[in-house]
Each structure stands twice: as structure tokens, then as C-alpha cells.
Amino acid sequence: MLIRIAGLVPESFVDGDGIRLAVFMQGCLRRCEGCHNPDTHALDGGRLVDTAEIVAAMKRNPLLNGITLTGGEPLLQIDAAEELARAAKNFGLSVWLYTGYEFEDLPPNADALLANVDVMVDGAFVVALRDLNLQFRGSSNQRIIDVKKSRAQKKIVPWSDIGR
Numbered sequence: 001m002l003i004r005i006a007g008l009v010p011e012s013f014v015d016g017d018g019i020r021l022a023v024f025m026q027g028c029l030r031r032c033e034g035c036h037n038p039d040t041h042a043l044d045g046g047r048l049v050d051t052a053e054i055v056a057a058m059k060r061n062p063l064l065n066g067i068t069l070t071g072g073e074p075l076l077q078i079d080a081a082e083e084l085a086r087a088a089k090n091f092g093l094s095v096w097l098y099t100g101y102e103f104e105d106l107p108p109n110a111d112a113l114l115a116n117v118d119v120m121v122d123g124a125f126v127v128a129l130r131d132l133n134l135q136f137r138g139s140s141n142q143r144i145i146d147v148k149k150s151r152a153q154k155k156i157v158p159w160s161d162i163g164r
């Protein structure tokens with residue numbers, strides 16, 4: 001399957017817990033003031049690659065703890081995001097997802113993707129709430145959510161790295 005990406009970071013230490021393959025997906029319509037990745041906005045920007053190339057990159061790096069789907073807005077290419085998330089889970093990798101959607105306001109077709117996501121950082125960046133001291137997020141409205149527990153308990157359960 002083809003996916004339009006702005007770029008890949010083979011070993012990121014800042015886009016989630018541990019060492020992660022970060023996939024910066026191309027395309028976002030939100031135009032948040034102060035966005036750090038304006039180059040990812042154009043829907044026809046970046047470059048098209050085959051998801052198989054990204055899956056191969058996951059497979060060949062034994063140091064990875066997981067992958068991170070970020071952007072841009074990953075949910076604009078939800079089928080490709082789901083394919084990558086499913087492949088990562090099959091390799092025993094964790095999956096983090098950054099999205100401008102809030103957990104309570106996800107599109108109905110996000111369910112299959114979410115079933116393969118461990119942690120979601122939700123909500124659009126709000127420049128007035130920007131805080132450089134926050135871990136793994138840019139503004140304090142964004143939440144780091146344990147997706148599996150939140151789905152099971154039908155309420156937002158914050159992600160915690162305690163005991164990991």
C-alpha cells in the first residue's frame with residue numbers, strides 16, 4: 001500500500017518511550033498556530049513510499065522498542081496507518097500515535113487502527129498552552145493515553161511508564 005510521508009526517523013528518542021521508528025505522515029488540515037512541522041501540511045507534499053519499505057525498516061532493527069505514527073495527521077491516511085500498526089504489533093513492537101483528534105472525538109473508522117495502538121497523544125497543538133517541560137507533547141491540552149486500558153474501561157486512562 002502506498003503512503004505519503006514527510007519523512008522517517010529510523011531511531012527517535014523523543015517521539016515516545018524508548019527507541020522508536022518515527023513515521024512522519026504527510027498531510028494535515030488543522031493549521032495549528034505555532035505548528036512545528038508546517039512542511040507536513042500539504043496533502044500532495046512529501047513523498048509516496050510503499051508501506052512494505054517501512055515494515056522492512058521495522059524488521060531489520062533489533063534495537064527498536066516500537067514505532068510512532070505522527071505527522072501531519074496520521075488519520076488522514078488511516079488504512080496505511082493501520083497496516084503499519086498491525087505489522088509493528090506482529091513484530092512485538094509498541095505503537096504510539098500522535099493525532100490532532102481528541103480521544104472522545106475520533107472518527108468511526110479509527111477503531112481498527114486503535115485496536116493496534118498502545119499509546120495515543122491526542123489533541124491539536126495549542127500555542128497558548130505550549131510548555132517545553134512536557135514530556136512527549138508540545139502543549140498541556142494534549143494527553144498521553146493508555147489506549148488499551150481506556151478502551152477496556154471506557155474512560156481515559158493516562159499512560160504511565162511506571163513499572164515498564
Ligand code: SF4
Nearest residue numbers: 028031032035072100
Ligand atoms: S495537528 Fe499537528 S501537524 Fe497538524 S497543524 Fe496541528 S500541530 Fe501541526
